[in-house]
Amino acid sequence: MSSMKSPVPSRFFGARGSLAAAWEAQCWSEHPLGPPAQWPPILTSLLRSMNRSRGPMFVCWGEQAHLLYNEHYATVLADKHPAAFGRPLREVWSEIGTQLDAMLARVFAGEGLYGENVPFRLHRDGRDEPAYFTFTWNPVLDEDDQVLGFSCPSFETTSAVQAEQARAAEANRLMLLFQQAPGFVAVLEGPEHVFRHANQAYLDFVGRSHIVGKPVREVAPEAIAQGYGQVLDDVLRTGVPFVGHSAPVRLRRDEHGETEELSVNFIFQPIRGDDGRIDGILIQGYDVTAEVHGQSALRESEAKFRAIADAIPQMVWTTRSDGWVEYFNRQWYAFTGACEGDSEGHGWQQVLHSQDLARTIDAWRHSLATGTPYEIEYRLRNRHGEYRWMLGRALPVRDDAGAIVRWMGTCTEIEDQVRSRESLREDDRRKDEFLAMLAHELRNPLAPITSAVAMLRRAAGDAQRVRSLTDIVERQASHMRGLVDDLLDVSRVTRGVVTLRQEEVDLREVLAEALEQARPLVDGRGHTVAKAFEADPLPAFADRKRLVQVFANLINNAARYTPAGGRIRIAAKARPGDTVIVVEDNGQGMRPELIERVFELFVQGERRADRREGGLGIGLALVRSMVELHGGRVAADSAGPGQGSRFEVVLPALVSPAPLADTPETAGPAASPAGARVLIVDDNEDAATVLGLLLEDLGHEVMVEHTAGRGLATARTFLPQVCLLDIGLPDADGRELGARLRGLPGMERVILAAVSGYGQPKDVAATAAAGMVHFVKPLDPEVLARWLDEVAPAS
Numbered sequence: 001m002s003s004m005k006s007p008v009p010s011r012f013f014g015a016r017g018s019l020a021a022a023w024e025a026q027c028w029s030e031h032p033l034g035p036p037a038q039w040p041p042i043l044t045s046l047l048r049s050m051n052r053s054r055g056p057m058f059v060c061w062g063e064q065a066h067l068l069y070n071e072h073y074a075t076v077l078a079d080k081h082p083a084a085f086g087r088p089l090r091e092v093w094s095e096i097g098t099q100l101d102a103m104l105a106r107v108f109a110g111e112g113l114y115g116e117n118v119p120f121r122l123h124r125d126g127r128d129e130p131a132y133f134t135f136t137w138n139p140v141l142d143e144d145d146q147v148l149g150f151s152c153p154s155f156e157t158t159s160a161v162q163a164e165q166a167r168a169a170e171a172n173r174l175m176l177l178f179q180q181a182p183g184f185v186a187v188l189e190g191p192e193h194v195f196r197h198a199n200q201a202y203l204d205f206v207g208r209s210h211i212v213g214k215p216v217r218e219v220a221p222e223a224i225a226q227g228y229g230q231v232l233d234d235v236l237r238t239g240v241p242f243v244g245h246s247a248p249v250r251l252r253r254d255e256h257g258e259t260e261e262l263s264v265n266f267i268f269q270p271i272r273g274d275d276g277r278i279d280g281i282l283i284q285g286y287d288v289t290a291e292v293h294g295q296s297a298l299r300e301s302e303a304k305f306r307a308i309a310d311a312i313p314q315m316v317w318t319t320r321s322d323g324w325v326e327y328f329n330r331q332w333y334a335f336t337g338a339c340e341g342d343s344e345g346h347g348w349q350q351v352l353h354s355q356d357l358a359r360t361i362d363a364w365r366h367s368l369a370t371g372t373p374y375e376i377e378y379r380l381r382n383r384h385g386e387y388r389w390m391l392g393r394a395l396p397v398r399d400d401a402g403a404i405v406r407w408m409g410t411c412t413e414i415e416d417q418v419r420s421r422e423s424l425r426e427d428d429r430r431k432d433e434f435l436a437m438l439a440h441e442l443r444n445p446l447a448p449i450t451s452a453v454a455m456l457r458r459a460a461g462d463a464q465r466v467r468s469l470t471d472i473v474e475r476q477a478s479h480m481r482g483l484v485d486d487l488l489d490v491s492r493v494t495r496g497v498v499t500l501r502q503e504e505v506d507l508r509e510v511l512a513e514a515l516e517q518a519r520p521l522v523d524g525r526g527h528t529v530a531k532a533f534e535a536d537p538l539p540a541f542a543d544r545k546r547l548v549q550v551f552a553n554l555i556n557n558a559a560r561y562t563p564a565g566g567r568i569r570i571a572a573k574a575r576p577g578d579t580v581i582v583v584e585d586n587g588q589g590m591r592p593e594l595i596e597r598v599f600e601l602f603v604q605g606e607r608r609a610d611r612r613e614g615g616l617g618i619g620l621a622l623v624r625s626m627v628e629l630h631g632g633r634v635a636a637d638s639a640g641p642g643q644g645s646r647f648e649v650v651l652p653a654l655v656s657p658a659p660l661a662d663t664p665e666t667a668g669p670a671a672s673p674a675g676a677r678v679l680i681v682d683d684n685e686d687a688a689t690v691l692g693l694l695l696e697d698l699g700h701e702v703m704v705e706h707t708a709g710r711g712l713a714t715a716r717t718f719l720p721q722v723c724l725l726d727i728g729l730p731d732a733d734g735r736e737l738g739a740r741l742r743g744l745p746g747m748e749r750v751i752l753a754a755v756s757g758y759g760q761p762k763d764v765a766a767t768a769a770a771g772m773v774h775f776v777k778p779l780d781p782e783v784l785a786r787w788l789d790e791v792a793p794a795s
Contacts, residue, residue, distance in 0.1 A: 013044060014051035019071045022085040031086060033066055042140060046151050053153065061140075061149035064088040065104060076156055078124040095123045103137065108147045113137035117161050132161040184287070187271070188216065189280040193232050195219065196280070205287055207253025222250050222259060232281060235268045239278050242268040244285070246292050263292040315411035317348075319394075321404045323368045332411070337383025353379035353387050360392070371396050371404055377414065389418040500543040500629055504654060507538035507547070507572055507579055514551035515570065521559045522568065532571035538579050539654040546626045553619040554583040554647050561645070562587030577653050578632075584646040590638040598636050599624040627651070676792035677701045679720035681711035681737065682755065683730050691724070691779065698785050700792070708732035712740060719746055722792060725772075727756040727763075735770040742771075751791050755779065 012023035013036075028035045036044070043061055050057045050070050058069035067089045074081040077092070084092040090100055099120065107113055116134045124131075135154040139147045178185055184202035186195055193216040203209060211219045217229065226249065235242050244266045252259045266285025273279045309316040309329040316329040325344050333340055336351045343351070352360060356378035367374035374394040379387040394409030515522075515529065522529060540547075551570075558568045562585045571582040590598065597603045601621040620636075627634045632651040638644065678700045682688035685706055692704040703718050705711040708731045715723070723741055727734035738752040752772040756763060759776035767774040775784070 012051075013047035015070070016051070017071055018074060018082060019051070019069075019085075022082040025082070026086050031066075032064065033062055033086070040148070043149070046140065050151065055153055055155060057151065057153045059149060059151045060089050065090065065108075065149065067092055073154065076154065079126070080124065093120075093122070095128070096120050107137045107139050107150050110139055110141065110145065110147055112139060117157050119161075130158070130162075132157045181284075183285055184283070186283040187280060188232070188283065191233075191236065193217075193229075193236075193281065202283070205253075206251060207255075220251060222252055226250060232268060235270050235281055236278055239270045239272075241270065246288060261289075262287060263289045315390075317394075317409050317411070319407045319409070321406060323364060323407070326406075335382055335413075336380065351381045353381070355379075367394065367396075367407075374407070374409065377418070380411065388413055388415045390414065498625075498629060500546060502541050502543050505540055505542050505544045505547070507540050507581065507651070508533050510540075510542075510544060510547045511551055511570060511572060511581065514548045515555055517548065517552040518555040518559060521556055525559055525562070526565045527559055527562060527568050528566075530567065530569045532569065532573075534573060536574070538572055538574055540579060540630075540651050541654050542630050542651065547630070550623050550626050550649065551581070551583070553623050554649075557619060557647075558583055558585035558587065558645070561585070574653070579651050579653065581649045581651070582646065583649075584644060586644040588645075589641050589643040590636070590645055591641060595636050595638055599634070623647075623649075675699050675701075676721040676788065677718060678703075678788075679711060679715055679718060679723045680704045681708065681723070681729065681734075682706065682726040683728070684726070687777075688726075694781055694784075695788070698788070700788065708737045708740075711737060712744070715741055715744055715747065720750060722751045722753070722788065724753050724755050724775075727754050727758070727767075735767065735772065738770055738772050753787075 012020050015023050033039065043059070046059050047068060050059055050068070053070055053072070056070070056073040056076050058067055058073045060067055065088055066086055067084055068086065069077070069084075077084050080092060090097055090104070093100055103113060114136050117132045118135070120131050120133065121128060122131045123129075133154055134157050135152055137150050137152050139150045142148055178197065179199045181199055181201060184205045185197075185199045186202045187197040188194060189196045195211045195214055195216070198211055203211065206220055208219055216232065217224045220228075223229070228249070231242050234240070244264060246263045246265065249262050249264055250259045251262060264285050265288050266283065269282040269284065270278045271280035271282055306327070306329070309327075310331075312329075313331065315332040315335060317325055317332065318327045319325045325346070325348055328343050328348075332338075332343065336343065338347070338351065349357060349361070360376055360378045363376045364374060366372070373396075374392065376392050378390055378392060380390050381387050391412045391414045392409065393412075394407045396404040397406045397408055399405050511531075511533070515531075555568065555570070559566075562568065566586050568583070568585045571580075571584075573580050594603070599620050601618060603620075624634050627649055630651055632649060634647065634649045637646045637648070678695050680688050680692055680695075680702060682691070682704075683706050688704045688706060692702040695702045703714050703720065705714050708729050711723075711725075723738065725734040725737055729737065732740075734754050734756070738754075741747055741750055741752065752770075753775055754767045754770075754772045755775045755777060756767075757777045759774075764774045773787075
């Protein structure tokens with residue numbers, strides 16, 4: 001058979017475009033249908049009609065149902081065209097082979113087929129997709145009623161079917177929503193307001209099961225009697241919706257029950273038809289009877305709460321669950337001066353200190369997010385513009401399910417507590433600084449003392465070296481004694497037990513003595529001192545020792561905080577009724593915040609790293625206390641850092657005092673010549689030994705013991721004339737030991753002295769009550785020597 005293409009009559013039976021090319025591309029001489037010129041007239045007639053058709057159409061011919069189609073059906077084939085042209089229908093649509101087999105069997109049996117929106121699962125353009133077709137398969141018969149093939153107008157209805165499916169699904173969804181709506185919903189039609197739809201919630205609300213098709217007057221006659229029928233008529237007539245809020249309605253929901261008083265939120269919404277006319281009404285609403293009753297009870301409860309909240313002294317507030325403030329009691333507005341209502345919402349933030357705002361809001365948000373109790377301290381501005389510290393607290397209020405429904409909080413003023421707490425913190429800080437300084441100041445003299453003692457051991461025979469080292473020890477011991485005396489003075493002042501020994505003094509002499517005491521530090525730093533005293537005496541009635549202490553402190557302070565080579569000026573001037581003494585320098589000066597606190601205990605100016613300026617920060621506190629005890633006052637001033645400092649003391653003018661009683665610190669027996677037998681009892685072996693050696697050097701006969709028992713035993717044979725007893729012995733109190741010593745034969749008139757590290761007035765009083773003299777450690781050797789010279793009996 002020739003492979004040459006056979007000519008197609010009448011130019012492809014009217015085929016155009018890509019179909020004409022498909023016809024021309026076929027090798028019809030080898031095709032099962034044969035050359036088109038040999039095709040029967042009925043087939044060629046069908047093909048001409050097909051190509052003239054304005055809709056998709058195909059013809060299947062022969063036992064294999066070879067597919068011939070027009071250009072409109074080529075669109076249906078999509079990417080199967082043009083390869084599908086002339087192939088068996090079963091091969092072209094192999095993915096629906098099972099469906100096609102049944103249809104082909106029927107049509108080749110001579111049965112015509114009609115299908116409307118028949119579903120198929122086709123593979124086109126590289127993907128499987130659902131498709132729907134409406135078609136007619138018309139069998140073509142020969143003279144013997146044998147089926148030669150069939151023609152098929154075929155219209156794809158996929159878009160229309162899917163649109164209808166979507167519409168039906170949406171309608172079903174809407175009906176489901178209608179039925180499941182949380183509120184009641186119903187649809188009325190016509191002037192009689194006949195029910196066409198009603199969800200289950202509406203049926204439950206009216207207490208009826210079958211209302212569709214019935215008018216409102218039959219379903220709920222009670223509502224009609226209350227005027228709701230007229231409302232429905234007005235909505236249908238005017239097209240204006242009607243809204244009810246907590247509207248009362250009476251319904252008999254049980255035909256055998258009583259009429260119920262209900263409250264509802266609802267809307268009557270007009271429904272317009274396609275022609276724009278109102279032909280129905282949508283009813284939608286909620287039964288809010290429980291809420292209305294609850295709100296009524298809540299209003300009553302809130303009224304009681306507000307009455308209570310306004311009666312308590314604290315500021316009280318409440319918020320919604322989201323933190324929006326709904327209420328402040330009267331105390332809030334009385335404190336802040338805000339207009340009532342201005343602080344609600346977030347308005348309360350306007351009276352919060354700007355430095356506290358961010359952290360307060362953060363803490364509040366954290367509590368809102370976590371449900372944890374809220375507690376914070378912040379500052380609020382009061383009606384006078386002053387900020388006061390507050391303690392803010394709030395707790396969540398939860399419903400039965402545990403959900404937070406609101407917060408209740410209070411604001412409590414804690415200004416005094418905060419100030420006290422800050423003062424305690426400052427005191428604690430200053431205490432720590434003081435202890436550190438005290439340790440430093442006490443260690444400083446210990447180092448040269450320790451070194452001097454070690455050198456003394458090696459300095460035997462070198463009298464000059466011994467004197468030099470003993471001078472060092474004496475100076476450092478004196479310095480340590482001064483530190484301890486200052487501490488004791490502070491203790492006495494703070495407890496109010498300082499007794500002044502006042503006499504008439506000339507303040508010029510007091511200032512001269514104070515300057516002499518401060519000379520070592522003044523000269524050591526190369527300062528010059530200018531004095532401006534009046535020529536006439538400056539009389540005052542004062543404790544000379546205490547005033548010398550006051551002014552020596554001020555001069556030492558000036559020397560300490562003035563760079564080397566500085567100037568110090570001391571001036572004194574009488575005024576009517578008082579005397580003014582000024583100590584000023586050109587030293588480092590003071591910051592304003594230091595000036596305000598310079599007379600407080602343990603407060604100091606800036607110190608160098610080597611702490612060469614020394615001191616414990618108690619000198620100026622003692623100055624103020626001593627001056628005030630004299631009825632005077634003291635003030636500090638400075639132009640700032642580097643501008644020097646000025647201290648001014650004002651003392652009252654001399655007023656003749658009443659005669660003072662003699663109040664000596666110690667009292668002992670009558671004086672006797674030196675050279676006594678002395679018993680020392682002290683558990684500090686080194687201190688007792690050194691004291692014994694000192695007294696022996698002074699010409700006394702000395703015995704040393706370290707316990708009360710040993711002291712009694714020695715006294716029986718030694719018969720001391722003077723006993724120096726430590727108070728804190730390990731086996732007895734020193735005063736108790738003194739009483740037992742006086743009970744020994746021949747020692748009834750022994751002179752007893754207590755030697756103690758405690759020097760408070762109560763300690764001295766307890767010792768005096770025991771008939772003993774009181775000495776405070778460390779003992780001044782010269783004082784002890786003079787006392788022994790006065791009290792020792794003749795040897």
